[in-house]
Amino acid sequence: MNIIVCAKQVVDVAEIKIDSSTKKPILAGVPQKISDMDKNALEEAIKIKEKNGGKITVVTVGSPDAKERMKELLAMGADEGILIPVPDQADYHVVAHLLAGAIRKMGAYDIILCGEASIDMFSGQIGPQIAGLLNIPQITYAQTLTVEHNKVTSERNLAEKVVTIESPFPMLITMTKESNQPRLPSLMAILASSNKPIHEWSVDSVITEGLTPKVKTIDIKGISMQRKNIIYQDDLDQSVGQLVDELAKVGVLR
Amino acid sequence: MVLVYSDDKKLTLELLNKASELGKELHRKVIAVTIGHEEYSTEYLEYGADMVIVVETSQHQFKAEEYTSILENIMKEHQNEIVLIGSNKNGKELAARLAAKLNAGCVMDCTKVYIHDKKLTTERIVYSGNAIAVEQFTSPPQIVTIPSKVLDPLPKNPHHKGEIIKKKIDGEHFPSKILNIKEMKSEGVNVEDAQIIVSCGRGFKKKEDIKLVNELAAILKGRTVGCSRPIAADFKWLSEDHWIGLSGHKVKPKLYIACGISGQIQHIAGMRDSGVIVAINKDPEALIFKSADYGIVGDLYEVLPKLTNAIKGKLG
Numbered sequence: 001m002n003i004i005v006c007a008k009q010v011v012d013v014a015e016i017k018i019d020s021s022t023k024k025p026i027l028a029g030v031p032q033k034i035s036d037m038d039k040n041a042l043e044e045a046i047k048i049k050e051k052n053g054g055k056i057t058v059v060t061v062g063s064p065d066a067k068e069r070m071k072e073l074l075a076m077g078a079d080e081g082i083l084i085p086v087p088d089q090a091d092y093h094v095v096a097h098l099l100a101g102a103i104r105k106m107g108a109y110d111i112i113l114c115g116e117a118s119i120d121m122f123s124g125q126i127g128p129q130i131a132g133l134l135n136i137p138q139i140t141y142a143q144t145l146t147v148e149h150n151k152v153t154s155e156r157n158l159a160e161k162v163v164t165i166e167s168p169f170p171m172l173i174t175m176t177k178e179s180n181q182p183r184l185p186s187l188m189a190i191l192a193s194s195n196k197p198i199h200e201w202s203v204d205s206v207i208t209e210g211l212t213p214k215v216k217t218i219d220i221k222g223i224s225m226q227r228k229n230i231i232y233q234d235d236l237d238q239s240v241g242q243l244v245d246e247l248a249k250v251g252v253l254r
Numbered sequence: 255m256v257l258v259y260s261d262d263k264k265l266t267l268e269l270l271n272k273a274s275e276l277g278k279e280l281h282r283k284v285i286a287v288t289i290g291h292e293e294y295s296t297e298y299l300e301y302g303a304d305m306v307i308v309v310e311t312s313q314h315q316f317k318a319e320e321y322t323s324i325l326e327n328i329m330k331e332h333q334n335e336i337v338l339i340g341s342n343k344n345g346k347e348l349a350a351r352l353a354a355k356l357n358a359g360c361v362m363d364c365t366k367v368y369i370h371d372k373k374l375t376t377e378r379i380v381y382s383g384n385a386i387a388v389e390q391f392t393s394p395p396q397i398v399t400i401p402s403k404v405l406d407p408l409p410k411n412p413h414h415k416g417e418i419i420k421k422k423i424d425g426e427h428f429p430s431k432i433l434n435i436k437e438m439k440s441e442g443v444n445v446e447d448a449q450i451i452v453s454c455g456r457g458f459k460k461k462e463d464i465k466l467v468n469e470l471a472a473i474l475k476g477r478t479v480g481c482s483r484p485i486a487a488d489f490k491w492l493s494e495d496h497w498i499g500l501s502g503h504k505v506k507p508k509l510y511i512a513c514g515i516s517g518q519i520q521h522i523a524g525m526r527d528s529g530v531i532v533a534i535n536k537d538p539e540a541l542i543f544k545s546a547d548y549g550i551v552g553d554l555y556e557v558l559p560k561l562t563n564a565i566k567g568k569l570g
Contacts, residue, residue: 096354
Protein backbone atom coordinates (compact mmCIF):
# COMPACT_ATOMS: atom_id res chain seq x y z
CA MET A 1 0.00 0.00 0.00
CA ASN A 2 1.41 3.38 -1.00
CA ILE A 3 0.74 5.99 1.64
CA ILE A 4 1.62 9.67 1.30
CA VAL A 5 1.69 12.02 4.28
CA CYS A 6 1.79 15.80 3.81
CA ALA A 7 3.58 17.59 6.65
CA LYS A 8 4.31 21.23 7.34
CA GLN A 9 7.02 22.85 9.40
CA VAL A 10 5.50 25.57 11.58
CA VAL A 11 6.56 27.97 14.29
CA ASP A 12 5.70 26.74 17.77
CA VAL A 13 2.71 29.03 18.35
CA ALA A 14 2.99 28.70 22.12
CA GLU A 15 6.36 30.49 21.96
CA ILE A 16 5.24 33.55 20.00
CA LYS A 17 5.59 36.89 21.77
CA ILE A 18 4.24 40.26 20.68
CA ASP A 19 6.72 43.12 20.22
CA SER A 20 5.37 45.83 22.52
CA SER A 21 6.54 48.72 20.32
CA THR A 22 5.67 47.47 16.82
CA LYS A 23 2.65 45.40 18.02
CA LYS A 24 3.74 42.66 15.66
CA PRO A 25 4.38 39.03 16.53
CA ILE A 26 8.06 38.21 16.89
CA LEU A 27 8.64 35.15 14.70
CA ALA A 28 12.44 35.26 14.40
CA GLY A 29 14.09 32.78 16.72
CA VAL A 30 10.83 31.01 17.59
CA PRO A 31 11.41 27.23 17.60
CA GLN A 32 10.14 25.34 14.55
CA LYS A 33 8.35 22.01 14.66
CA ILE A 34 6.21 19.71 12.56
CA SER A 35 2.58 20.75 12.96
CA ASP A 36 0.82 18.58 15.56
CA MET A 37 -1.96 17.13 13.44
CA ASP A 38 0.49 16.23 10.65
CA LYS A 39 2.05 13.89 13.20
CA ASN A 40 -1.40 12.41 13.83
CA ALA A 41 -1.56 11.83 10.06
CA LEU A 42 1.83 10.07 10.10
CA GLU A 43 0.90 7.99 13.16
CA GLU A 44 -2.19 6.78 11.31
CA ALA A 45 -0.05 5.98 8.25
CA ILE A 46 2.33 3.92 10.38
CA LYS A 47 -0.59 1.97 11.89
CA ILE A 48 -1.92 1.24 8.39
CA LYS A 49 1.52 0.09 7.26
CA GLU A 50 1.98 -2.12 10.32
CA LYS A 51 -1.27 -3.92 9.47
CA ASN A 52 -1.19 -3.94 5.68
CA GLY A 53 2.42 -3.44 4.69
CA GLY A 54 3.49 -0.78 2.22
CA LYS A 55 5.54 2.36 1.99
CA ILE A 56 5.15 5.77 3.62
CA THR A 57 6.43 8.88 1.86
CA VAL A 58 6.37 12.21 3.65
CA VAL A 59 6.19 15.32 1.49
CA THR A 60 6.85 18.86 2.69
CA VAL A 61 6.87 22.27 1.04
CA GLY A 62 9.20 24.31 3.20
CA SER A 63 12.47 26.06 3.85
CA PRO A 64 15.77 24.09 3.73
CA ASP A 65 15.84 23.72 7.53
CA ALA A 66 12.60 21.71 7.35
CA LYS A 67 14.89 18.81 6.43
CA GLU A 68 15.94 18.56 10.08
CA ARG A 69 12.30 18.32 11.21
CA MET A 70 11.58 15.71 8.52
CA LYS A 71 14.22 13.46 10.05
CA GLU A 72 11.98 13.17 13.09
CA LEU A 73 9.18 11.88 10.84
CA LEU A 74 11.51 9.30 9.32
CA ALA A 75 12.47 8.24 12.86
CA MET A 76 8.78 7.83 13.74
CA GLY A 77 8.35 5.44 10.84
CA ALA A 78 8.13 7.15 7.45
CA ASP A 79 10.27 5.46 4.78
CA GLU A 80 11.38 8.48 2.82
CA GLY A 81 10.93 12.19 2.53
CA ILE A 82 10.49 14.67 -0.29
CA LEU A 83 11.23 18.34 0.31
CA ILE A 84 10.15 21.02 -2.12
CA PRO A 85 11.40 24.56 -1.51
CA VAL A 86 8.70 27.07 -0.65
CA PRO A 87 8.62 29.91 -3.20
CA ASP A 88 8.98 33.49 -1.90
CA GLN A 89 5.42 34.25 -2.87
CA ALA A 90 3.31 31.34 -1.70
CA ASP A 91 -0.31 31.03 -0.64
CA TYR A 92 -2.54 27.96 -0.23
CA HIS A 93 -3.09 27.89 -3.99
CA VAL A 94 0.67 27.67 -4.67
CA VAL A 95 1.42 25.14 -1.92
CA ALA A 96 -1.54 22.89 -2.82
CA HIS A 97 -0.39 22.85 -6.46
CA LEU A 98 3.17 21.96 -5.44
CA LEU A 99 2.01 19.11 -3.18
CA ALA A 100 -0.45 17.80 -5.78
CA GLY A 101 2.30 18.06 -8.43
CA ALA A 102 4.73 16.10 -6.25
CA ILE A 103 2.08 13.42 -5.59
CA ARG A 104 1.42 13.07 -9.34
CA LYS A 105 5.13 12.75 -9.95
CA MET A 106 5.43 9.96 -7.34
CA GLY A 107 3.00 7.87 -9.39
CA ALA A 108 0.58 5.36 -7.92
CA TYR A 109 -0.78 5.96 -4.43
CA ASP A 110 -3.58 4.55 -2.30
CA ILE A 111 -4.02 6.96 0.59
CA ILE A 112 -2.98 10.58 1.12
CA LEU A 113 -3.03 11.67 4.76
CA CYS A 114 -2.91 15.25 6.07
CA GLY A 115 -3.56 16.93 9.40
CA GLU A 116 -7.01 18.55 9.68
CA ALA A 117 -5.22 21.94 9.75
CA SER A 118 -1.82 23.35 10.67
CA ILE A 119 -1.45 24.84 14.14
CA ASP A 120 -0.01 28.16 12.90
CA MET A 121 -2.66 29.27 10.40
CA PHE A 122 -5.42 26.74 11.13
CA SER A 123 -7.10 27.00 7.74
CA GLY A 124 -7.47 23.34 6.88
CA GLN A 125 -7.34 24.17 3.17
CA ILE A 126 -4.46 22.12 1.91
CA GLY A 127 -6.07 18.67 2.25
CA PRO A 128 -9.32 19.44 0.41
CA GLN A 129 -7.43 21.51 -2.20
CA ILE A 130 -5.13 18.58 -3.02
CA ALA A 131 -8.13 16.23 -3.19
CA GLY A 132 -9.80 18.70 -5.57
CA LEU A 133 -6.74 19.01 -7.78
CA LEU A 134 -6.37 15.22 -7.98
CA ASN A 135 -10.17 14.81 -8.29
CA ILE A 136 -10.35 12.09 -5.63
CA PRO A 137 -12.73 11.62 -2.66
CA GLN A 138 -11.89 13.48 0.54
CA ILE A 139 -12.54 12.39 4.11
CA THR A 140 -11.97 15.37 6.40
CA TYR A 141 -11.88 15.51 10.23
CA ALA A 142 -11.36 11.74 10.54
CA GLN A 143 -11.33 10.51 14.12
CA THR A 144 -11.19 6.79 13.31
CA LEU A 145 -9.94 4.90 10.28
CA THR A 146 -10.40 1.25 9.30
CA VAL A 147 -8.46 0.12 6.26
CA GLU A 148 -9.52 -3.01 4.37
CA HIS A 149 -8.12 -4.39 1.13
CA ASN A 150 -10.42 -2.41 -1.13
CA LYS A 151 -11.76 0.43 0.98
CA VAL A 152 -11.39 2.72 3.97
CA THR A 153 -14.14 3.35 6.52
CA SER A 154 -13.93 6.41 8.75
CA GLU A 155 -15.88 8.25 11.42
CA ARG A 156 -15.72 11.98 10.77
CA ASN A 157 -16.11 14.32 13.72
CA LEU A 158 -18.34 17.25 12.75
CA ALA A 159 -18.87 18.38 16.38
CA GLU A 160 -22.66 18.14 16.47
CA LYS A 161 -22.65 14.87 14.55
CA VAL A 162 -20.45 11.95 13.59
CA VAL A 163 -20.62 10.89 9.95
CA THR A 164 -19.44 7.41 9.01
CA ILE A 165 -18.19 7.26 5.43
CA GLU A 166 -16.52 4.65 3.27
CA SER A 167 -14.48 5.16 0.15
CA PRO A 168 -12.56 3.00 -2.31
CA PHE A 169 -8.89 3.86 -2.99
CA PRO A 170 -7.41 6.31 -3.69
CA MET A 171 -8.63 9.04 -1.35
CA LEU A 172 -7.35 11.89 0.76
CA ILE A 173 -7.96 11.88 4.52
CA THR A 174 -7.39 14.62 7.10
CA MET A 175 -6.87 13.51 10.72
CA THR A 176 -7.97 15.28 13.91
CA LYS A 177 -5.78 15.80 16.96
CA GLU A 178 -7.92 13.36 18.95
CA SER A 179 -7.62 10.54 16.41
CA ASN A 180 -4.49 8.99 17.89
CA GLN A 181 -1.39 9.60 19.99
CA PRO A 182 1.67 10.13 17.76
CA ARG A 183 4.54 7.90 18.90
CA LEU A 184 7.86 9.16 20.14
CA PRO A 185 10.69 7.52 18.22
CA SER A 186 13.08 5.30 20.18
CA LEU A 187 16.80 6.01 20.13
CA MET A 188 17.24 2.92 17.93
CA ALA A 189 14.67 4.23 15.49
CA ILE A 190 16.38 7.62 15.41
CA LEU A 191 19.74 6.01 14.62
CA ALA A 192 18.24 3.70 12.01
CA SER A 193 16.47 6.58 10.28
CA SER A 194 19.72 8.29 9.35
CA ASN A 195 19.93 5.96 6.35
CA LYS A 196 16.49 6.90 5.08
CA PRO A 197 16.55 9.31 2.13
CA ILE A 198 15.16 12.84 1.95
CA HIS A 199 14.93 13.84 -1.72
CA GLU A 200 15.00 17.50 -2.65
CA TRP A 201 12.78 18.21 -5.61
CA SER A 202 12.77 21.56 -7.38
CA VAL A 203 9.57 23.57 -7.95
CA ASP A 204 10.00 23.18 -11.72
CA SER A 205 10.21 19.41 -11.42
CA VAL A 206 6.72 19.11 -9.90
CA ILE A 207 4.73 21.75 -11.79
CA THR A 208 4.95 22.83 -15.39
CA GLU A 209 3.04 26.09 -15.51
CA GLY A 210 4.09 29.15 -13.51
CA LEU A 211 2.17 29.66 -10.29
CA THR A 212 1.17 33.02 -8.90
CA PRO A 213 -0.45 33.47 -5.51
CA LYS A 214 -4.14 34.33 -5.50
CA VAL A 215 -3.91 35.87 -2.03
CA LYS A 216 -1.19 38.11 -0.60
CA THR A 217 -0.56 38.83 3.05
CA ILE A 218 -0.33 42.58 3.45
CA ASP A 219 0.01 42.79 7.23
CA ILE A 220 0.28 40.67 10.37
CA LYS A 221 -0.98 42.55 13.43
CA GLY A 222 -0.16 41.26 16.88
CA ILE A 223 -2.89 40.88 19.48
CA SER A 224 -1.41 41.59 22.85
CA MET A 225 -3.12 40.05 25.81
CA GLN A 226 -3.04 42.55 28.63
CA ARG A 227 -4.17 40.94 31.84
CA LYS A 228 -3.79 42.05 35.43
CA ASN A 229 -1.93 38.89 36.52
CA ILE A 230 -2.80 39.30 40.20
CA ILE A 231 -1.91 35.95 41.73
CA TYR A 232 -2.79 34.94 45.29
CA GLN A 233 -0.68 32.15 46.68
CA ASP A 234 -0.46 32.51 50.43
CA ASP A 235 -3.13 31.60 52.94
CA LEU A 236 -5.98 29.98 51.06
CA ASP A 237 -8.88 31.47 53.02
CA GLN A 238 -7.38 34.90 52.71
CA SER A 239 -6.73 34.41 48.96
CA VAL A 240 -10.32 33.32 48.34
CA GLY A 241 -11.62 36.29 50.34
CA GLN A 242 -9.50 38.78 48.42
CA LEU A 243 -10.47 37.26 45.09
CA VAL A 244 -14.19 37.42 45.83
CA ASP A 245 -13.88 41.04 47.00
CA GLU A 246 -12.07 41.95 43.79
CA LEU A 247 -14.62 40.18 41.60
CA ALA A 248 -17.46 41.95 43.38
CA LYS A 249 -15.66 45.28 43.00
CA VAL A 250 -15.18 44.91 39.23
CA GLY A 251 -18.85 43.95 39.01
CA VAL A 252 -18.76 40.51 37.45
CA LEU A 253 -20.58 38.62 40.18
CA ARG A 254 -23.98 40.14 39.52
CA MET B 255 -21.93 38.72 -8.87
CA VAL B 256 -21.52 37.95 -5.20
CA LEU B 257 -22.56 34.38 -4.44
CA VAL B 258 -23.57 33.15 -0.98
CA TYR B 259 -23.84 29.53 0.14
CA SER B 260 -24.12 27.69 3.41
CA ASP B 261 -25.96 24.50 4.37
CA ASP B 262 -26.95 26.42 7.51
CA LYS B 263 -29.88 28.79 6.90
CA LYS B 264 -29.08 31.12 9.80
CA LEU B 265 -25.49 31.48 8.66
CA THR B 266 -26.69 32.17 5.10
CA LEU B 267 -28.79 35.10 6.40
CA GLU B 268 -25.71 36.47 8.19
CA LEU B 269 -23.58 36.15 5.03
CA LEU B 270 -26.26 37.95 3.00
CA ASN B 271 -25.58 41.06 5.08
CA LYS B 272 -21.93 41.17 3.97
CA ALA B 273 -22.84 40.14 0.42
CA SER B 274 -25.32 43.04 0.15
CA GLU B 275 -22.72 45.48 1.43
CA LEU B 276 -20.11 44.27 -1.07
CA GLY B 277 -22.73 44.10 -3.82
CA LYS B 278 -23.67 47.75 -3.30
CA GLU B 279 -20.07 48.90 -3.22
CA LEU B 280 -19.08 46.96 -6.32
CA HIS B 281 -22.43 47.33 -8.16
CA ARG B 282 -22.95 43.61 -8.30
CA LYS B 283 -26.00 41.44 -7.74
CA VAL B 284 -26.21 39.07 -4.80
CA ILE B 285 -27.08 35.44 -5.52
CA ALA B 286 -27.98 33.05 -2.70
CA VAL B 287 -27.82 29.34 -3.42
CA THR B 288 -29.80 26.71 -1.60
CA ILE B 289 -29.33 23.07 -2.39
CA GLY B 290 -32.61 21.29 -1.89
CA HIS B 291 -34.39 23.84 0.32
CA GLU B 292 -36.87 25.74 -1.82
CA GLU B 293 -38.70 26.84 1.35
CA TYR B 294 -35.81 29.17 2.29
CA SER B 295 -35.87 31.17 -0.94
CA THR B 296 -38.37 33.92 -0.04
CA GLU B 297 -36.53 34.58 3.20
CA TYR B 298 -33.20 34.82 1.38
CA LEU B 299 -34.71 37.54 -0.83
CA GLU B 300 -36.09 39.40 2.20
CA TYR B 301 -32.68 39.34 3.82
CA GLY B 302 -30.77 40.80 0.88
CA ALA B 303 -30.46 38.36 -2.05
CA ASP B 304 -31.29 39.71 -5.53
CA MET B 305 -31.62 36.20 -6.88
CA VAL B 306 -32.03 32.79 -5.27
CA ILE B 307 -30.94 29.69 -7.11
CA VAL B 308 -32.78 26.64 -5.82
CA VAL B 309 -30.83 23.56 -6.79
CA GLU B 310 -32.96 20.46 -7.25
CA THR B 311 -30.71 17.45 -7.02
CA SER B 312 -30.77 13.74 -6.37
CA GLN B 313 -27.71 14.28 -4.16
CA HIS B 314 -29.57 14.95 -0.92
CA GLN B 315 -26.73 14.35 1.51
CA PHE B 316 -23.87 16.80 1.78
CA LYS B 317 -20.68 15.42 0.27
CA ALA B 318 -18.03 18.07 -0.34
CA GLU B 319 -16.96 16.51 -3.66
CA GLU B 320 -20.47 16.52 -5.11
CA TYR B 321 -21.58 19.88 -3.68
CA THR B 322 -18.37 21.45 -5.00
CA SER B 323 -19.31 20.15 -8.41
CA ILE B 324 -22.84 21.61 -8.09
CA LEU B 325 -21.44 25.06 -7.19
CA GLU B 326 -18.90 24.80 -10.02
CA ASN B 327 -21.81 24.26 -12.36
CA ILE B 328 -23.53 27.42 -11.12
CA MET B 329 -20.29 29.41 -11.31
CA LYS B 330 -19.89 28.48 -14.97
CA GLU B 331 -23.20 30.11 -15.80
CA HIS B 332 -23.04 33.15 -13.53
CA GLN B 333 -19.74 34.99 -13.38
CA ASN B 334 -19.22 35.24 -9.66
CA GLU B 335 -16.27 37.34 -8.58
CA ILE B 336 -16.85 36.80 -4.87
CA VAL B 337 -18.11 33.66 -3.16
CA LEU B 338 -19.03 33.82 0.54
CA ILE B 339 -19.35 30.45 2.26
CA GLY B 340 -20.42 29.75 5.84
CA SER B 341 -17.46 28.63 7.93
CA ASN B 342 -18.79 25.46 9.49
CA LYS B 343 -16.96 22.18 8.95
CA ASN B 344 -18.92 21.36 5.78
CA GLY B 345 -18.41 24.88 4.45
CA LYS B 346 -14.66 24.88 4.98
CA GLU B 347 -13.95 21.63 3.18
CA LEU B 348 -16.29 22.74 0.41
CA ALA B 349 -14.63 26.17 0.04
CA ALA B 350 -11.12 24.72 -0.18
CA ARG B 351 -12.07 22.11 -2.75
CA LEU B 352 -13.97 24.68 -4.78
CA ALA B 353 -10.92 26.96 -4.71
CA ALA B 354 -8.81 24.16 -6.19
CA LYS B 355 -11.39 23.47 -8.89
CA LEU B 356 -11.78 27.13 -9.88
CA ASN B 357 -8.10 28.02 -9.57
CA ALA B 358 -9.23 30.58 -7.03
CA GLY B 359 -7.83 32.08 -3.87
CA CYS B 360 -9.54 31.21 -0.61
CA VAL B 361 -9.33 32.67 2.90
CA MET B 362 -10.94 30.83 5.82
CA ASP B 363 -12.66 32.03 8.98
CA CYS B 364 -12.60 35.74 8.20
CA THR B 365 -13.67 38.12 10.93
CA LYS B 366 -13.59 41.14 8.59
CA VAL B 367 -14.19 41.39 4.84
CA TYR B 368 -13.97 44.71 3.00
CA ILE B 369 -12.75 46.48 -0.11
CA HIS B 370 -9.44 48.29 0.31
CA ASP B 371 -7.51 49.83 -2.59
CA LYS B 372 -10.23 48.37 -4.83
CA LYS B 373 -9.22 44.88 -3.73
CA LEU B 374 -11.13 42.36 -1.65
CA THR B 375 -9.41 42.35 1.73
CA THR B 376 -9.87 40.00 4.66
CA GLU B 377 -8.78 39.70 8.26
CA ARG B 378 -8.51 36.49 10.23
CA ILE B 379 -6.98 35.30 13.47
CA VAL B 380 -3.75 33.30 13.13
CA TYR B 381 -0.98 31.93 15.35
CA SER B 382 -3.50 30.57 17.86
CA GLY B 383 -4.99 33.97 18.55
CA ASN B 384 -1.71 35.85 18.80
CA ALA B 385 -2.11 37.81 15.58
CA ILE B 386 -4.44 38.98 12.84
CA ALA B 387 -3.46 38.35 9.23
CA VAL B 388 -4.62 41.01 6.77
CA GLU B 389 -4.80 39.45 3.31
CA GLN B 390 -5.75 40.68 -0.13
CA PHE B 391 -6.91 38.82 -3.21
CA THR B 392 -4.96 39.38 -6.42
CA SER B 393 -7.62 38.14 -8.87
CA PRO B 394 -11.13 36.68 -9.08
CA PRO B 395 -12.77 34.36 -8.33
CA GLN B 396 -12.34 35.03 -4.63
CA ILE B 397 -13.63 32.63 -1.99
CA VAL B 398 -14.09 33.70 1.61
CA THR B 399 -15.53 31.74 4.52
CA ILE B 400 -17.08 33.54 7.50
CA PRO B 401 -17.94 31.87 10.83
CA SER B 402 -21.35 32.17 12.47
CA LYS B 403 -22.04 35.22 14.64
CA VAL B 404 -19.36 37.40 13.03
CA LEU B 405 -22.24 39.21 11.32
CA ASP B 406 -25.85 39.92 12.19
CA PRO B 407 -28.47 39.41 9.49
CA LEU B 408 -29.90 42.60 7.97
CA PRO B 409 -33.34 43.57 9.22
CA LYS B 410 -35.94 41.62 7.30
CA ASN B 411 -37.26 43.62 4.36
CA PRO B 412 -40.43 42.12 2.82
CA HIS B 413 -40.22 44.69 0.00
CA HIS B 414 -36.83 43.48 -1.20
CA LYS B 415 -37.76 41.45 -4.24
CA GLY B 416 -35.80 39.28 -6.60
CA GLU B 417 -35.88 36.27 -8.85
CA ILE B 418 -36.17 32.68 -7.69
CA ILE B 419 -34.66 30.30 -10.22
CA LYS B 420 -34.99 26.54 -9.99
CA LYS B 421 -32.24 24.42 -11.49
CA LYS B 422 -31.84 20.68 -11.78
CA ILE B 423 -28.18 19.90 -11.13
CA ASP B 424 -26.49 16.67 -10.23
CA GLY B 425 -22.81 17.13 -9.45
CA GLU B 426 -20.09 14.75 -10.55
CA HIS B 427 -20.57 11.45 -8.75
CA PHE B 428 -17.87 10.21 -6.38
CA PRO B 429 -17.55 6.64 -5.16
CA SER B 430 -17.42 7.42 -1.42
CA LYS B 431 -20.59 6.56 0.51
CA ILE B 432 -22.12 7.91 3.72
CA LEU B 433 -23.02 4.89 5.85
CA ASN B 434 -24.37 6.53 8.97
CA ILE B 435 -24.98 9.92 10.56
CA LYS B 436 -25.12 9.95 14.34
CA GLU B 437 -26.25 13.08 16.15
CA MET B 438 -23.87 13.67 19.04
CA LYS B 439 -25.22 13.58 22.53
CA SER B 440 -25.76 17.22 23.34
CA GLU B 441 -26.59 18.59 26.74
CA GLY B 442 -28.13 21.65 25.16
CA VAL B 443 -25.41 23.88 26.52
CA ASN B 444 -24.62 27.11 24.72
CA VAL B 445 -21.27 28.34 26.02
CA GLU B 446 -21.03 30.95 23.27
CA ASP B 447 -23.87 33.01 24.75
CA ALA B 448 -22.98 32.49 28.42
CA GLN B 449 -22.30 35.49 30.68
CA ILE B 450 -20.25 33.55 33.20
CA ILE B 451 -18.36 30.34 32.50
CA VAL B 452 -16.81 28.03 35.07
CA SER B 453 -14.50 25.74 33.19
CA CYS B 454 -12.70 22.53 34.13
CA GLY B 455 -9.56 20.83 32.81
CA ARG B 456 -7.16 18.01 33.34
CA GLY B 457 -6.68 18.95 37.01
CA PHE B 458 -9.84 16.97 37.79
CA LYS B 459 -9.11 13.37 38.71
CA LYS B 460 -12.47 11.81 37.92
CA LYS B 461 -15.79 12.58 36.28
CA GLU B 462 -17.70 12.82 39.58
CA ASP B 463 -15.41 15.63 40.76
CA ILE B 464 -16.83 17.96 38.13
CA LYS B 465 -19.67 18.51 40.61
CA LEU B 466 -17.32 21.01 42.30
CA VAL B 467 -17.54 23.14 39.15
CA ASN B 468 -21.29 22.62 38.88
CA GLU B 469 -21.73 23.78 42.47
CA LEU B 470 -19.79 26.99 41.85
CA ALA B 471 -21.61 27.59 38.56
CA ALA B 472 -24.98 27.01 40.23
CA ILE B 473 -24.65 30.06 42.49
CA LEU B 474 -23.53 32.41 39.70
CA LYS B 475 -26.15 34.06 37.49
CA GLY B 476 -26.11 33.42 33.75
CA ARG B 477 -23.48 30.76 34.21
CA THR B 478 -22.51 27.74 32.19
CA VAL B 479 -19.97 24.97 32.64
CA GLY B 480 -17.19 24.79 30.09
CA CYS B 481 -14.14 22.59 29.74
CA SER B 482 -10.83 22.18 27.97
CA ARG B 483 -10.03 19.60 25.30
CA PRO B 484 -9.16 16.54 27.42
CA ILE B 485 -12.44 16.63 29.37
CA ALA B 486 -14.62 16.60 26.23
CA ALA B 487 -12.44 14.97 23.58
CA ASP B 488 -10.30 12.45 25.44
CA PHE B 489 -12.17 11.52 28.65
CA LYS B 490 -15.63 12.42 27.31
CA TRP B 491 -16.77 13.46 30.79
CA LEU B 492 -18.72 16.33 29.25
CA SER B 493 -20.30 16.60 25.80
CA GLU B 494 -18.48 18.60 23.14
CA ASP B 495 -20.86 21.55 23.44
CA HIS B 496 -18.94 22.39 26.65
CA TRP B 497 -15.57 22.37 24.89
CA ILE B 498 -13.81 25.74 24.74
CA GLY B 499 -10.75 26.25 22.57
CA LEU B 500 -9.41 26.53 19.07
CA SER B 501 -11.18 23.36 17.90
CA GLY B 502 -14.07 23.79 20.33
CA HIS B 503 -16.18 26.87 21.00
CA LYS B 504 -14.92 30.44 21.15
CA VAL B 505 -16.44 32.33 24.07
CA LYS B 506 -16.49 35.84 25.50
CA PRO B 507 -18.30 35.84 28.84
CA LYS B 508 -17.86 38.71 31.30
CA LEU B 509 -16.30 36.27 33.78
CA TYR B 510 -14.31 33.14 32.96
CA ILE B 511 -13.11 30.89 35.80
CA ALA B 512 -10.58 28.28 34.67
CA CYS B 513 -10.21 25.44 37.20
CA GLY B 514 -7.42 22.93 36.79
CA ILE B 515 -6.72 24.11 33.24
CA SER B 516 -3.04 24.33 32.32
CA GLY B 517 -3.52 27.08 29.74
CA GLN B 518 -2.36 25.52 26.48
CA ILE B 519 -2.46 28.11 23.71
CA GLN B 520 -5.27 26.17 21.99
CA HIS B 521 -7.48 26.68 25.03
CA ILE B 522 -6.50 30.33 25.43
CA ALA B 523 -7.50 30.92 21.81
CA GLY B 524 -11.06 29.98 22.74
CA MET B 525 -11.45 32.21 25.80
CA ARG B 526 -9.05 35.12 25.40
CA ASP B 527 -11.86 37.59 24.66
CA SER B 528 -13.43 37.02 28.08
CA GLY B 529 -13.96 40.08 30.28
CA VAL B 530 -12.31 38.97 33.52
CA ILE B 531 -10.32 35.76 33.66
CA VAL B 532 -9.74 33.86 36.92
CA ALA B 533 -7.43 30.85 37.11
CA ILE B 534 -7.17 28.20 39.80
CA ASN B 535 -4.23 25.84 39.49
CA LYS B 536 -1.92 24.11 41.91
CA ASP B 537 1.12 24.73 39.70
CA PRO B 538 2.38 28.32 40.19
CA GLU B 539 4.18 28.02 36.83
CA ALA B 540 1.00 27.04 34.93
CA LEU B 541 0.64 28.98 31.67
CA ILE B 542 -2.95 29.87 32.51
CA PHE B 543 -1.78 32.47 35.07
CA LYS B 544 -0.18 34.51 32.28
CA SER B 545 -3.58 34.85 30.65
CA ALA B 546 -5.46 35.55 33.89
CA ASP B 547 -6.49 38.73 35.69
CA TYR B 548 -6.69 36.89 39.01
CA GLY B 549 -5.26 33.59 40.05
CA ILE B 550 -5.21 31.37 43.09
CA VAL B 551 -2.35 28.93 43.41
CA GLY B 552 -3.81 25.95 45.20
CA ASP B 553 -5.44 22.54 45.02
CA LEU B 554 -8.77 22.99 43.27
CA TYR B 555 -10.30 20.33 45.54
CA GLU B 556 -9.69 22.74 48.45
CA VAL B 557 -10.14 26.04 46.62
CA LEU B 558 -13.44 25.40 44.85
CA PRO B 559 -15.61 24.59 47.92
CA LYS B 560 -14.16 27.62 49.72
CA LEU B 561 -14.71 29.87 46.69
CA THR B 562 -18.28 28.63 46.28
CA ASN B 563 -18.97 29.38 49.94
CA ALA B 564 -17.34 32.79 49.84
CA ILE B 565 -19.28 33.86 46.73
CA LYS B 566 -22.48 32.54 48.29
CA GLY B 567 -21.74 34.70 51.33
CA LYS B 568 -20.99 37.76 49.20
CA LEU B 569 -24.13 37.44 47.11
CA GLY B 570 -26.18 36.94 50.27
